[in-house]
C-alpha cells in the first residue's frame with residue numbers, strides 16, 4: 081500500500097446510529113485522489129435520482145485528498161459534497177485550515193454520512209474512537225460558542241471542529257460548513273444538508289502522523305515555497321490578504337458592483353486589502369503548514385463589534401458584501417463577514433442575494449409590501465448587516481432571501497428573475513466575465529453552478545510569462561482575455577481539469593508551485609509514478625462524473641447558460657462598452673462540448689468519453 085491515504089473511510093448512518101469502516105483499496109484512491117472525485121463516486125453510487133437534498137436519503141461526504149496533511153505548504157485542504165439544496169445538482173465546497181489535516185492524522189480519508197438523526201448530534205472522532213453524541217445544547221448557538229463548548233467538554237484544546245451554523249439548522253439554501261470558526265466550505269449549501277441531518281458538528285482529534293513516501297522530495301518542495309513565496313503573487317496575499325487586488329480590479333473595470341451592473345466601484349479603495357491592513361488588521365492567520373498566511377484577523381469596536389477570532393473579509397466577501405451591495409464601509413463589511421461566519425452563511429451567495437434584492441427594489445420590482453416595510457438601497461450598510469441576521473434566522477423578508485435569488489425571484493415574479501445573478505441557481509462569485517471571457521464559459525458549464533474555484537482567469541494566460549507554466553501541456557501562445565476561439569476553449573478545458581485535480585489532491589490553489597512541482601509533490605507523498613497525463617485525467621474524470629450526476633437530476637445542455645448581463649456592454653467605467661458577445665459564447669459552448677466529449681443535447685459525457693476516462697460503470701447510469 082502506498083502513502084498519502086489510509087484506505088479507511090468512515091461510514092456513519094445517523095438514522096440507525098451505526099458506524100462502520102470501508103476499505104476501498106489503492107485503485108480507488110489512485111482513480112480519484114480524493115476531494116471532488118471521491119465525493120462524485122459516492123453521490124453517483126448512493127444518491128438516487130430525484131432525492132430530496134434536505135431529506136435523509138441525501139449523502140454528505142467530507143473528503144481529504146492524497147496530499148492533505150502532508151508536510152508541505154498548501155496541504156490543509158479538504159472538500160465537502162452532497163446533492164445541493166441550492167442547485168439540485170452536484171454540490172461541492174472546499175476549505176482550508178486544519179480540520180482536514182486533523183481528520184487525516186486521526187487515520188481517516190473521508191467520512192460518508194447517511195440518514196438523519198432524530199435529535200441534534202455531534203460526531204466525535206479521536207483516532208479510532210468514533211462516537212455519536214447528543215448536541216441538543218449546541219442547537220441555536222453561534223459557531224464560536226459551539227467550538228468552545230466542544231473543546232471544553234472533550235477536554236482538549238487541539239480538537240478541530242467542522243460544523244453547520246444556525247443558518248444550516250434553519251436550512252438556508254446557501255448555508256456553509258464552517259471549520260475553525262473562520263473557514264468556510266462555502267458553496268452550494270452543504271451546511272443546510274448538515275443541518276437537515278441534525279449533525280451540528282464533527283469534532284476531530286488525531287494523534288497520528290501523515291506519512292509520506294519520500295520525505296526528502298516533499299521537504300524540498302516545502303523549503304522551496306518557504307524561500308520563494310515572496311517572489312510570486314503570494315507576497316500580495318501575505319501582505320494584504322486575498323483582497324489585495326480589489327482596487328486594481330476596480331480600476332480595470334472587473335469589480336462586481338451593484339449586482340454586476342457596473343465593474344468599477346467609487347468606494348473600492350475603502351474596502352481593499354491594503355486599507356484593511358492599514359486600519360482594522362490585528363493579525364495574519366494561516367492554514368496547516370502554509371508560510372503564505374493569507375488569512376486575516378480584524379478587530380472593530382464601537383459602531384460594530386468584530387472579534388478577530390472570526391477572521392476577516394476575504395476578497396470574495398469584501399466584494400460580495402461591499403461593492404456588489406454598493407457598500408464602502410469596511411467595518412460594516414467586517415461585521416457582515418463575522419455574522420456570516422458565526423451563523424454559517426456563504427458570504428458570496430449572501431451578498432449577491434442581497435444585491436439582487438437591492439436592485440429589484442430600486443427598479444420598483446420589489447416593494448415595501450414584499451420586504452415587510454424595509455427600504456432596500458445600494459450602499460445601505462446597516463440594511464446589509466440586518467438582512468444577514470434575518471437570512472440566517474429566516475426572519476421576515478429574510479425567509480424569502482434564504483431560498484437564494486432564483487427561488488426568491490420565482491416566488492415574487494414581476495420579472496425579478498432577470499436580475500438574479502446565478503447559474504443553475506447558484507449566485508456568481510466576485511469575478512467578472514467581461515474582463516475575462518473564458519470565465520463565462522466556465523461559469524455556464526460548471527456542474528456546481530456559478531463557481532470560481534475551478535474556473536479560468538484569462539488574464540493569467542495573456543502574456544508570455546503567464547503561459548510559461550502551461551507550455552508543458554502544449555499551450556504555446558498567450559491568448560487575449562477577450563478572445564473565445566477554439567484555442568481559448570482548449571486552454572479553458574486544460575485549466576479547468578487541472579483546477580479540479582487540485583481539489584481532488586487537497587492542495588490550495590494559491591500555491592505558486594509549477595505543474596511539475598505539483599506532480600513531484602504527489603509522487604513524493606504517495607510513492608506513485610503519476611504522470612502529468614494521469615493527473616489531468618483525474619480532474620477530467622471528476623468533472624465528467626459530476627456532469628453525469630447532474631444529468632440524472634434532470635439537467636440538460638440548455639441549463640448551461642451564460643448570463644445575459646455579461647453579454648450586455650458596461651455603460652460606464654474603465655471597461656465601458658465591453659461585453660462577451662453572445663454569439664462568441666454560443667460557439668465556444670459548442671466547441672467545449674465537442675472537445676470534452678459531452679452530448680450536445682443532454683450535456684452529459686458520452687459513454688465513450690466515460691470509458692476513455694476509465695469509469696465505464698458510470699456509462700451505465702446514462703440509460
Ligand code: SF4
Pocket residue numbers: 153154155156176177317365366367368370371372373374375588589590591
Ligand atoms: S495561501 Fe492562504 S488559503 Fe492557501 S493554504 Fe496558505 S493560508 Fe491557506
